[in-house]
Amino acid sequence: MNGNEEDPIDSISPGQERKQEHKQPHAEIPLGLKQQFPSEASSANWLAAIVDNCNDAIISKTLEGIITSWNHAAERLFGYSSAEAIGRPITILIPIDRLHEEDDILRKVRRGERVDYYETVRQRKDGGLIDIALTVSPVRNAEGSIIGASKIARDISERKRERERQVILLREMSHRIKNLFAMINALINISERSAQNTKELASDLRDRVFSLARAQQLTLPDPSGPISEGFSTSLFSLLEAIFAAHQEAGRDRIEIHGVDVPIQGTALNSLALLLHEFSTNAVKYGALSTTEGRISIEIASNGDELCLTWSETGGPPIPAPSPGNGFGTQLERAIVEGALRGSIARNWGPGGLQIHLSVPILPA
Numbered sequence: 001m002n003g004n005e006e007d008p009i010d011s012i013s014p015g016q017e018r019k020q021e022h023k024q025p026h027a028e029i030p031l032g033l034k035q036q037f038p039s040e041a042s043s044a045n046w047l048a049a050i051v052d053n054c055n056d057a058i059i060s061k062t063l064e065g066i067i068t069s070w071n072h073a074a075e076r077l078f079g080y081s082s083a084e085a086i087g088r089p090i091t092i093l094i095p096i097d098r099l100h101e102e103d104d105i106l107r108k109v110r111r112g113e114r115v116d117y118y119e120t121v122r123q124r125k126d127g128g129l130i131d132i133a134l135t136v137s138p139v140r141n142a143e144g145s146i147i148g149a150s151k152i153a154r155d156i157s158e159r160k161r162e163r164e165r166q167v168i169l170l171r172e173m174s175h176r177i178k179n180l181f182a183m184i185n186a187l188i189n190i191s192e193r194s195a196q197n198t199k200e201l202a203s204d205l206r207d208r209v210f211s212l213a214r215a216q217q218l219t220l221p222d223p224s225g226p227i228s229e230g231f232s233t234s235l236f237s238l239l240e241a242i243f244a245a246h247q248e249a250g251r252d253r254i255e256i257h258g259v260d261v262p263i264q265g266t267a268l269n270s271l272a273l274l275l276h277e278f279s280t281n282a283v284k285y286g287a288l289s290t291t292e293g294r295i296s297i298e299i300a301s302n303g304d305e306l307c308l309t310w311s312e313t314g315g316p317p318i319p320a321p322s323p324g325n326g327f328g329t330q331l332e333r334a335i336v337e338g339a340l341r342g343s344i345a346r347n348w349g350p351g352g353l354q355i356h357l358s359v360p361i362l363p364a
Contacts, residue, residue: 051069051071052071052072054071054073055073056073056152056153056154057071057073057074057076057077057078057132057151057152057153057154058071058073058074058150058151058152058153059071059074059085059090059150059151059153060139060148060149060150060151061090061148061149061150061151062147062148063106063109063110063146063147063148063149065089065090065091065102065106066087066088066089066090067085067086067087067088067089067090068086068148069082069086070082070085070086074153077124077130077132077153077155078093078122078124078125078130079124079125079126080092080125084125090102090151092123093122093123094122094123095121095122095123095129098120098121101120105136105149106149108136109136109138109146109148109149110146112138112146113138114135114136114137114138115134115135115136115137116135117133117134117135118133118134118135119131119132119133119134119156119160120132120134122153130155130157131155131156131157131159131160132153132154132155132156133153133154133156134151134152134153134154135151135152136149136150136151136152137149137150137152172331182280182283182284184209188205208244208245208246209245214241214244233262233263233264233268234260234261234262234263235260235261235262235263235271235299235306235308236256236260236299238263238268238271238272238275239254239256239275239297240256242272242275242276242279243279243295246279246283246288253287253288253293253294253295254294254295254296254297255294255295255296255297256297256299257296257297257298257299258297258298258299258300259299259300259301260299261299261301261306261361266339267339267340270335270339270340271340271359273331273335274332274335274336274340274357277331277332278310278355282295282312282315285315285316285318286312286315286316286318286352286353287312287313287314287315287352287353288315289315289316290314290315290316292314293312293313293314293315294312294313294314295310295311295312295313296310296311296313297309297310297311298311301361303361304360304361305358305359305360305361306358306359306360306361307356307357307358308355308356308357308358308359309354309355309356309357310353310354310355310356310357311352311353311354311355312352312353312354313351313352314352315352315353317350318348318352318353319348320346320348332344336357336359340359340360341359341360342357342358342359342360343357343358344356344357344358
């Protein structure tokens with residue numbers, strides 16, 4: 001509903017005639033159609049049926065905030081039956097930190113003002129919170145006096161979740177683009193150290209960018225589904241693909257030890273994205289940001305759990321970051337705790353960063 005629509009609630013009480021002031025004259029209904037419409041005597045039942053079968057929750061209340069009507073959609077949305085809700089204060093639906101909203105609404109209603117669409121949060125019978133869009137209109141009696149209010153509430157939870165998903169996707173896109181530029185800059189520096197001429201520089205950089213592209217591809221799930229789900233590799237192969245762009249001839253800057261394990265499907269995408277995030281941070285701030293830096297990765301498994309220890313040495317001293325909620329931190333938490341159902345811990349020692357990752361091994 002919007003402010004341009006006619007207010008359907010200004011005369012909702014059964015048996016009361018609508019006030020005609022400022023109303024446009026109705027067009028004459030053909031005789032054949034008249035027979036399909038309710039008589040004046042049954043118009044209240046007709047209106048009640050429309051309200052009761054509406055997909056939006058429609059609730060009426062007194063000027064003291066006591067619920068006087070409650071349709072089926074309100075039962076579905078808030079969990080109270082009409083018998084449980086009618087006669088109780090509307091505040092049973094309002095979280096404690098939003099009780100002031102009801103005071104503001106009632107003040108406007110008493111002044112005859114309509115509360116146009118706005119988004120808020122209400123509380124269900126089970127205590128859960130739900131995002132809703134709300135409009136409130138004054139209810140008048142036959143003499144034009146305001147005797148209460150009608151609320152129309154619509155569940156917008158899915159719309160809010162979709163909006164949040166879009167924000168996360170945009171932030172991830174921005175995060176990845178920034179990281180990509182940082183990685184390209186690091187690859188140029190690596191190629192520059194070993195190249196003897198511009199031709200060697202171009203060839204070496206081209207190979208590194210190609211390796212980076214392959215690693216990037218592993219971090220992106222295939223939207224078509226079957227290809228991503230059917231593709232599998234091993235953890236060693238995944239790490240080698242991620243680090244291929246950062247290796248230098250004659251120097252082993254990255255060492256991988258321990259037990260190799262197969263990975264596939266969503267676990268592959270999630271681990272690839274997480275390990276790529278680790279390597280990007282090492283390039284930007286850690287061991288791979290210097291010529292002498294090294295990374296050692298130890299992998300162990302007891303059959304039920306995969307444990308990975310990431311150790312950096314030879315890099316610049318990095319103090320433990322202050323607690324924050326940057327996108328990289330949010331992304332990492334979502335991957336480890338959400339997708340992989342694991343845990344992660346960091347140790348910012350004087351010799352370099354250590355990361356301990358534990359992930360349950362799910363049956364294939």
